[in-house]
Amino acid sequence: MDDAPDLRAHPVRGAVGAAAAHDSAHKHVAGAAIYVDDIPEPPDLLHVWCVMSPHAHARIRSIDLADVRSAPGVIDAVSAADIPGKNDIGPMVAGEPILAEGIVEYVGQPVVAIAATSIKAARTAGALARVEYDVQPAVLTVDDALAQGLFVAPPVEFKRGDAAAALARAPNRLSGTFRIGGQDHFYLEGQVALAIPQEDGDLLIHSSTQHPSEVQKMVAKVLGLAANAVTVEVRRMGGGFGGKETQPAMFAAIAALLAQRTRRPVKLRLDRDDDMMITGKRHDFVVRWQAGFDGEGRITALDMDLAARAGHVADLSPAIVDRALFHADNCYYIPDVRLRGFACKTHTQSNTAFRGFGGPQGMIAIEEVVDAIARRLGRDPLAVRRVNFYGTTDRNVTPYHMVVEDNIVHGLVDELERWADYQERRRAIDAFNRTSPILKKGLALTPLKFGISFTATFYNQAGALLHVYTDGSVHLNHGGTEMGQGLFMKVAQIVAEELQIDVDRIKISATNTGKVPNTSATAASAGTDLNGAAAQIAARTIRGRLADFAAAHFAVPREAVRFRRNEVEAGANVVPFATLAALAYRARVQLSATGFYKTPKIHWDRDNARGRPFLYFAYGAAVAEVLVDTLTGEYKVTRADLLHDVGHSINPAIDRGQVEGGFIQGMGWLTTEELWFDAKGRLATHAPSTYKIPVASDLPRDFRVRLLEGARNAEDTVHRSKAVGEPPLMLANAVFFALKDAVAAAAGAAPSLAAPATPERVLLAIEDARGGAATP
């Protein structure tokens, strides 16, 4: 053995900072990773299909399931009347049914659930359900809901200073209306739950969920059971993106209800169309704003209303509208400001969490304002963005009265501007546009600042459970869930670092409500911050016990015990980690520990819209360049430069994956992903044939991505890392404003462009801004 091993050159495999592969990478490529629908099917399994509302709004006059129940293969069929507990899975506001009760409020709402020996039998029997409706007028859009004053929660207001007075005295004023589309999650694996009856009427539920504790709680509530009678497990999801935060509870509860009644295992797996018809999406917003600004474009006053289409019930919409308001400043200081948020009630799917949780809509709204001001003044939008940046010592208080303490946007944007050659390209593009009558280029640089922490402070807690076995192998469990974001690997790396053992000695295990209870959703980008910290605490507890033991056993001072590279050094004694574990066991040292973490410093007074809701901010910025055909509206993102701050990265490969994946997902939201409802409120884009997420060729040919070097979180997070799940989505704002830039170049005037900027929207924006046909 080396006398003096160089620890840095020979760290354990998969230590913190290593670009280790996703823990399931090998299984993914081999088709060996098991998702809920792949779990070996228990005998007597039943499959569920739901009869859905054909109407956007109707009273249910009657439900007759006699023919359904006698159809071939059908074992049971239920409606709301058959629910033994409470027909309510509302996470914030009570009264959100799993099966429609008395009234249907969107096309696609489950009304009846049928359990049969095959999905085909269940679906076929569905045609025999006799449900009679009295159709009612439906409210489908934000505009209609606003006009009628229909909301799922009271409006909220953030304010500082006197926006009205400041607007009145502003040297320049501008106002506008900006429409932002919604977005389907399009997780590749649809919603699925498998409920298996246990003894005593208990239930084991395999659910594709980001929030097992919520599924447990809601299933218990619907069935009238105690929470301890329901165990929820999830090893992995085939994507979540927020769509599996509250929504899986509905499907798990329906499966559980039928399992409870039939005493047979029941699976509910939605096919793509049913999934898209039933589940909520990212909220579409209508934003109305009025801004005052000086000659340089510095905003002096802003009055902005952000109205979201919540859908038929609240779900998480109030918190999502809050987060839109929290991000309607982005990186910009606004001296006098009033922001109002509205969660509009409509007869459509109940919109829900989606990567960014309202933040992206708030952020793009203020970017639209800044862009409009720049175009009004004829200045480059980047210059106007700059003059509005938060200061570091002054001009640093947000509309919700939190001081921005960790502002790095100036340096980050300077660096990106240089690295991406922004100014040179700006000139080149202007020159190109002067000589190219049909094709036009556009360029934009947009920054982002995203607040990290659940704004409901109590969610900012996490637990972990760690066992060391006598062969030195480790079992790791925590409340976070794996949806592809690499959380399990990052947390394992944190434990590997603490115990100084190779990460492959650590078994990553399924999230299970029986192991770590009362967990928060894996959401708000906080998965690693919370669960990584909890696991670190658990690992430190065990390491401490082992160190105490080793010191006593080898009779050396505690300081002489060191963990390094799968070994433990106690003075002159060096033993493998496994040996120490076995020795410690024989000496009756506890080799199992829990860890518990809660985020410090944060508080939020929702009634007064004041406080420090976030522990810190994540920052990033992007430059996008586009090429637009002004005859058809077709376009291509030809280059993107992304610079993103992940603090000190626990796994740069995984973090880069989040940055790139978030950017492309955000690009989809703002470009080709269009949710199209017909006049009756039916979603017509409910499958990939009609709903277009980006494909491989949409990735910009010239795609440059960097994690901000030498970054460290100013706050004491685990290894000074930063959350990375949601923020990079908003890097895609650059794509939208680059398109707008090209449209402006084509039209020779400030255009009005709504999101998503489909080729149709681009062409018509050009036509409209030119005041006629798009023909050059």
Added chain:
Amino acid sequence: MSSEGRSLNDPIRFALDGAMHEITGVAPTTTVLEYLRGELRRCGTKEGCAEGDCGACTVVLAEPAPDGGLTYRAVNSCIQFVPTLDGRALITVENLAAPDGTLHPVQQAMVDCHGSQCGFCTPGFVMSLFALWHADKHPSRNAVEEALAGNLCRCTGYRPILDAALAMGKGAAADRFDTDAATLRTLLGRLARDTGLSYAAGGTRFWSPHSKAELFTILAAHPDAAILAGGTDFGLWVTKQHRRFDKIVWLGRLAELQQVARDGDVLSIGGAASWTAALPHLAALHPDLDAYFKRFASVQIRNAGTVGGNVANASPIGDGPPVLLALGAAVVLEGAAGARTLDLADFFQAYRRTALRPGEIVAAIRVPPLPPGTRFAAYKLSKRFDQDISTLAAAFAVSIDDGRVAAAKLGFGGMAAIPQRAAAAEAALTGQPWSLATVQTAMAALDRDFRPLDDLRGSARYRMAAARNLLLRFWHESQGNVATRVTAHG
């Protein structure tokens, strides 16, 4: 012996895991994906949409190649029916790694490049890349993007997957399928039939005739039988509309109908030839048709879907008809009573109604060459460049003689209930000088030709504006002095 005389229940036989696999008693409209996941509980292959659009279900079919090896074609198992496996080798993601667990070069490249996050799309990508690897170990970026157009990933943003595709050639140069090719060919040889397959289960009969004589005998006896070609439209009637079919006749094993060949000047595309087979021949007619038809669906769909099916399906937004109309193609319709040839423009009668009579099939599509001096272009507009149904498709063939338009054929899709030529716009061009003023008259004339569709893919306003502008683009391109196109692989 006619297929009528033979047993109703030949088993479906195909190669799986290097051995012969037989299926009986499974309904013929069971998809390969349902069979894998449901009957075999072989769950590596995933369902993301059940409509051929996401690629999570991609599997590879191997068949003997003319050169003595094997051809590998990626298809969407979610819309392929099990009887179409007959005589082929089915390769799924579980087959790729060696028995000792060593990953296939494409799998290893995916791991090395961090190509999976949630992993749900991954088996499909791996299978698409596996098929690509067998065709080209060092593909260009364009080739990779084309090969992956039918695979959606919601997590990665594709960069690491593209990297993996570009790096996969660095691994081993041969895989176990190369090593075992001779054995598999022998097995496939044993599975070959010289007469058609006749299969029934679950109340549905399924025939796979091997000759036109067999086909027309079956159709004469069962004029109500549904005709199945690649199943890329048909499959969705089962997986999405949940329709039942009692009798199905599949054209996939009719060698006579798969031919794509020149007949003198004319390109003759067999009624059951796949888009993959037809594409190089169409591309040879005009370079635009290469890019245009590479934007037709995806590799998986083009491997299964046929030109004949596209024409017979008569969708107003199909991509084949606008081009074929502009090229002046004809269709050969054939039944027991013989064959007749029809101008394609006369084939489409009303929304999804064609000139096909019961018992008749589209036996061939005949495409004449472009007359000398003809300017041609084919344009497809869709929300997303790749793997998207057209909002609007247009193909123009304009013959210019001495500065004047001698003839004009303007084929459009998405502008009416059927694929249609723009008669008024054509008249506005014909006989006129080839000038911007003439083109502008033709643009205006489109108003008289069409009342465009107004739906989720595009408003009528957009379709009309873009249709006009495509004529303008065509004009600019004839002048050759300004750049006019943004391309899929820009």
